[in-house]
Amino acid sequence: MKLTVHGSRGSIPTPSKYTVKYGGNTSCFELEFGNYQIFFDTGSGFKNISLADKHIDKLIFYSHWHHDHIQGLPFNSHIFNQENKITVTSALASRNVLRHTLQTYFSGGYFPVDIVKVLSNLMFKNISTVKKSIENDFHLDWLELQHPGGCYGYSIIYDDKKICYLCDNEYDEAQLPFLEKFANNSDLVIWDGMFTEDELSEKAGWGHSSIEQGVKFFDQTNIKSMMITHHAPYRTDNLLDEIAPSLPDGVYFAKDEMSVTI
Numbered sequence: 001m002k003l004t005v006h007g008s009r010g011s012i013p014t015p016s017k018y019t020v021k022y023g024g025n026t027s028c029f030e031l032e033f034g035n036y037q038i039f040f041d042t043g044s045g046f047k048n049i050s051l052a053d054k055h056i057d058k059l060i061f062y063s064h065w066h067h068d069h070i071q072g073l074p075f076n077s078h079i080f081n082q083e084n085k086i087t088v089t090s091a092l093a094s095r096n097v098l099r100h101t102l103q104t105y106f107s108g109g110y111f112p113v114d115i116v117k118v119l120s121n122l123m124f125k126n127i128s129t130v131k132k133s134i135e136n137d138f139h140l141d142w143l144e145l146q147h148p149g150g151c152y153g154y155s156i157i158y159d160d161k162k163i164c165y166l167c168d169n170e171y172d173e174a175q176l177p178f179l180e181k182f183a184n185n186s187d188l189v190i191w192d193g194m195f196t197e198d199e200l201s202e203k204a205g206w207g208h209s210s211i212e213q214g215v216k217f218f219d220q221t222n223i224k225s226m227m228i229t230h231h232a233p234y235r236t237d238n239l240l241d242e243i244a245p246s247l248p249d250g251v252y253f254a255k256d257e258m259s260v261t262i
């Protein structure tokens with residue numbers, strides 16, 4: 001499986017001379033394997049994605065609808081090609097709620113066109129329907145995370161390789177047993193490390209974890225590597241570079257347009 005990061009920034013796109021190295025686009029991850037091109041969220045990084053040809057099945061899994069996870073959807077010019085059929089789903093809500101939520105966000109005074117009407121190639125499906133349709137090809141699972149308004153993490157197993165997308169999540173120790181079970185034996189876990197441990201006390205209830213919590217979880221569990229993402233908008237390249245040497249082997253910061261093969 002090949003994972004490409006298209007948006008490692010949290011909350012708001014942050015382009016500046018201080019974010020050139022790690023990038024400023026918001027949450028979007030592309031996973032390619034077999035006959036599939038899968039996207040976890042469509043933050044502003046989604047605009048940089050090249051959609052594979054029509055023979056490849058394309059699916060978008062939404063963790064939740066906070067704007068940094070959906071805002072890039074209509075800015076990818078390839079999705080206006082009606083030949084590009086894309087399944088859109090989420091464990092957070094039914095297909096009707098998901099469709100209505102995206103339609104409301106990209107409408108009225110906030111966006112010039114009704115993308116749900118214009119993009120009839122977006123096929124909204126319930127996650128249970130998606131799971132059934134892919135069950136012969138790969139294993140899919142999901143897990144409720146702690147985040148205001150709700151959020152779900154996903155795991156995919158293909159060809160004995162496992163990847164977990166766990167963003168956005170306000171981690172606490174009570175989550176350890178079931179999060180450990182969910183992520184057990186992962187080759188790669190994508191972790192929400194928006195804050196540092198020092199910042200956490202002031203950010204209770206904001207729905208995010210710390211870099212240090214990610215490292216502790218990595219040490220406590222049976223996972224092979226961890227990519228820390230959802231960098232705070234104020235976390236400049238220099239600040240991330242100051243922290244990076246303290247990360248143990250196997251744990252690293254996500255960077256926009258970085259690819260890893262597992």
Ligand SMILES: [Zn+2]
Pocket residue numbers: 010011027066068069168230
């Ligand atoms: Zn977010």
Ligand SMILES: [Zn+2]
Pocket residue numbers: 064066147168207
């Ligand atoms: Zn969020």
